[in-house]
Amino acid sequence: MALFLINRYLGDEEENEAANESRSKALLAKLQQRAKAREQQGLSGKGEREDRNPVPRDSDTVSEKKKNSALSESTSKKKKVKKKAKENKNEKADIDEHASREEEGAADGKVEETKSKNDSGDERKRETDVQSEPSTQDQGQKPSEPGFHILGGFEKKTVQKVQRVLPQWLAQPDVIQKDIRNNLVPVREVPGICPRLLQKLEDNGIHSFFPVQAEVIPAVLESVSCGLLVGRGGYRPRDVCVSAPTGSGKTLAFVLPVIQALSKRVICEVRALAVLPTKELAQQVYKVFCSYAEGTNLKVVMVSGQKTFAAEQAALSEKRGGVRRSLADIVVATPGRLVDHINKNDGFSLKHLRFLIIDEADRMIDSMHQSWLSQVTKAVYRGGSGSEMSIFGRTEPGPITAASLSIPQMPLQKLLFSATLTQNPEKLQQLDLHQPRLFSSVHTSGTTDSTHTEEKFHLPQGLTEYYVPCTLSKKPLLLLHFLLRSKFSPVLCFTNSREAAHRLYLLVKLFGGVEVAEFSSRLSAGERKKTLKSFEQGKIQLLISTDAAARGIDVNGVKYVVNYDAPQYIRTYVHRVGRTARAGKAGLAFTFLLGVQERKFLQMVRDAGSPGINKQIVKPESLRSMEERYEETLQELGKIIKEEKASQRI
Numbered sequence: 143m144a145l146f147l148i149n150r151y152l153g154d155e156e157e158n159e160a161a162n163e164s165r166s167k168a169l170l171a172k173l174q175q176r177a178k179a180r181e182q183q184g185l186s187g188k189g190e191r192e193d194r195n196p197v198p199r200d201s202d203t204v205s206e207k208k209k210n211s212a213l214s215e216s217t218s219k220k221k222k223v224k225k226k227a228k229e230n231k232n233e234k235a236d237i238d239e240h241a242s243r244e245e246e247g248a249a250d251g252k253v254e255e256t257k258s259k260n261d262s263g264d265e266r267k268r269e270t271d272v273q274s275e276p277s278t279q280d281q282g283q284k285p286s287e288p289g290f291h292i293l294g295g296f297e298k299k300t301v302q303k304v305q306r307v308l309p310q311w312l313a314q315p316d317v318i319q320k321d322i323r324n325n326l327v328p329v330r331e332v333p334g335i336c337p338r339l340l341q342k343l344e345d346n347g348i349h350s351f352f353p354v355q356a357e358v359i360p361a362v363l364e365s366v367s368c369g370l371l372v373g374r375g376g377y378r379p380r381d382v383c384v385s386a387p388t389g390s391g392k393t394l395a396f397v398l399p400v401i402q403a404l405s406k407r408v409i410c411e412v413r414a415l416a417v418l419p420t421k422e423l424a425q426q427v428y429k430v431f432c433s434y435a436e437g438t439n440l441k442v443v444m445v446s447g448q449k450t451f452a453a454e455q456a457a458l459s460e461k462r463g464g465v466r467r468s469l470a471d472i473v474v475a476t477p478g479r480l481v482d483h484i485n486k487n488d489g490f491s492l493k494h495l496r497f498l499i500i501d502e503a504d505r506m507i508d509s510m511h512q513s514w515l516s517q518v519t520k521a522v523y524r525g526g527s528g529s530e531m532s533i534f535g536r537t538e539p540g541p542i543t544a545a546s547l548s549i550p551q552m553p554l555q556k557l558l559f560s561a562t563l564t565q566n567p568e569k570l571q572q573l574d575l576h577q578p579r580l581f582s583s584v585h586t587s588g589t590t591d592s593t594h595t596e597e598k599f600h601l602p603q604g605l606t607e608y609y610v611p612c613t614l615s616k617k618p619l620l621l622l623h624f625l626l627r628s629k630f631s632p633v634l635c636f637t638n639s640r641e642a643a644h645r646l647y648l649l650v651k652l653f654g655g656v657e658v659a660e661f662s663s664r665l666s667a668g669e670r671k672k673t674l675k676s677f678e679q680g681k682i683q684l685l686i687s688t689d690a691a692a693r694g695i696d697v698n699g700v701k702y703v704v705n706y707d708a709p710q711y712i713r714t715y716v717h718r719v720g721r722t723a724r725a726g727k728a729g730l731a732f733t734f735l736l737g738v739q740e741r742k743f744l745q746m747v748r749d750a751g752s753p754g755i756n757k758q759i760v761k762p763e764s765l766r767s768m769e770e771r772y773e774e775t776l777q778e779l780g781k782i783i784k785e786e787k788a789s790q791r792i
């Protein structure tokens with residue numbers, strides 16, 4: 143009697159168990175009967191054979207010899223019988239297995255029952271595994287040959303889902319409130335800001351800090367509280383990563399502490415380097431640095447290709463009496479021009495660099511193929527190893543040891559900023575961060591399902607999102623309807639290519655009634671700068687742009703963003719719509735969606751954490767009165783494009 147009852151989970155088979163039981167019992171009995179019959183047949187067959195071929199007997203043999211031979215004969219007979227029985231037993235097992243396999247497809251669970259009487263628990267389990275996976279056969283694998291045992295290790299196991307585990311610094315960030323208006327902090331309440339900067343802020347009309355500034359400024363100031371050489375407790379300061387919505391004031395969050403930290407410097411050397419992806423952004427950040435460096439000895443220089451290489455070279459350093467002298471404390475650069483200066487400009491030195499600021503960090507990581515970061519690191523530690531171990535000598539940081547701490551050296555602290563900072567640790571690894579500290583408005587749980595890898599971003603609080611279902615042919619009319627009938631102004635409109643931007647610009651211009659301009663790489667840097675200025679001054683009602691203006695550009699007073707072409711990636715969407723609803727203000731974003739785009743786009747926006755996107759329907763009747771003029775315009779547009787193509791301007 144069994145001491146314990148072990149209930150096994152048999153899945154769906156359990157339900158059919160009762161029905162299958164009687165059949166399997168019958169089958170087992172039948173098989174056992176057949177095996178027995180064979181066994182008997184084998185024995186009787188042997189007896190017959192022996193009768194037919196009797197062992198020849200010699201009448202003259204000694205009786206003892208007879209005895210012995212009789213004895214050995216009976217022993218060998220016994221052995222043979224045993225052997226035969228054994229063979230039959232194996233045969234029976236084979237038959238069982240063969241029969242089980244034959245029955246496999248016909249009755250689930252039946253074979254299971256049969257085998258359970260013969261096999262050990264392990265074999266039974268293996269068999270169950272094999273049976274419970276018809277997919278093996280479905281996938282084109284041969285079913286195992288009847289009569290052969292499946293040896294261990296080949297059964298298909300269920301693949302465990304891998305949990306994505308974020309490092310603690312990513313999983314548990316310092317939280318930044320995304321609601322700007324209700325979380326303003328008076329500038330004088332934030333500790334550590336010098337009186338000169340407080341005055342400057344007041345002069346610039348800034349009386350309160352936005353949440354990101356109230357969190358990040360004290361953190362960076364704290365890392366320089368013991369001077370530029372060492373961080374708190376004598377250790378190398380931690381790198382800082384900031385992920386906060388568009389228009390939340392990230393620029394001031396790095397400009398203010400850097401200016402304050404460097405304002406007491408004695409010798410002019412490049413101590414802060416801000417790297418930005420485009421000339422326009424570099425120009426914007428340069429302006430903010432200049433504004434807050436006013437009244438100090440600090441010199442800010444921009445190297446973005448807006449001036450000639452020689453002019454930038456002259457602005458960065460000079461040689462007096464054969465001695466190089468830096469003319470810049472803070473350099474604002476685009477990666478391409480920066481690498482040019484590192485490689486071709488002898489007067490440009492980064493040996494004293496203390497802050498490396500990477501704005502639009504996720505984009506800058508993606509453009510790592512230019513290897514600008516490794517070039518910067520090389521330039522920082524150039525000539526640092528070996529003989530020149532003075533207070534200014536620098537070696538690339540390694541593990542912390544008593545020896546490594548005995549000579550303090552200028553640490554390089556990285557400050558990363560973006561509205562869509564990647565949470566991909568592999569990508570962030572490329573930046574070689576030192577004990578990073580993350581400030582984020584998005585809180586992600588430490589572990590997530592591997593299938594659910596979408597990253598979440600916060601959109602500005604004051605943003606209202608809409609999507610407008612439309613057809614390809616009616617898209618331009620919709621835009622004109624918003625401008626001429628709904629009187630939207632100023633509108634920043636995005637297309638997916640510069641050709642599309644140019645075509646739409648020509649079409650709106652030909653239709654008339656709207657002050658329109660385009661913004662793309664078709665224009666020179668100078669033309670783009672002029673266009674942005676006119677748009678900011680309110681001289682342009684509609685600016686049609688590629689993604690060149692999607693990131694970072696801070697144009698005051700943009701009330702409407704129109705995604706004329708739906709963006710393909712969520713990051714692009716976040717940055718495009720983030721050109722409105724900045725600094726806690728309100729703004730509207732419209733995305734034109736073709737029928738085929740609707741489902742995927744809406745899913746993408748929802749997955750990224752959008753609070754909700756409203757449907758805006760424009761009735762066809764509303765467009766009817768513009769249709770005739772639109773048709774004429776299309777014909778004119780066709781001619782102009784032909785002419786442009788002929789003169790190869792497109």
Ligand SMILES: Nc1ncnc2c1ncn2[C@@H]1O[C@H](COP(=O)(O)OP(=O)(O)OP(=O)(O)O)[C@@H](O)[C@H]1O
Pocket residue numbers: 347348349350351352355386387388389390391392393394560561693694695696720724725
């Ligand atoms: N404390 C403040 N009070 C009032 N206005 C502010 C304050 N801080 C920043 N601003 C203004 O808010 C606007 C957006 O700031 P900023 O360009 O730094 O945003 P951002 O977070 O860098 O945006 P993006 O991610 O799009 O680059 C700017 O016009 C800036 O002058």
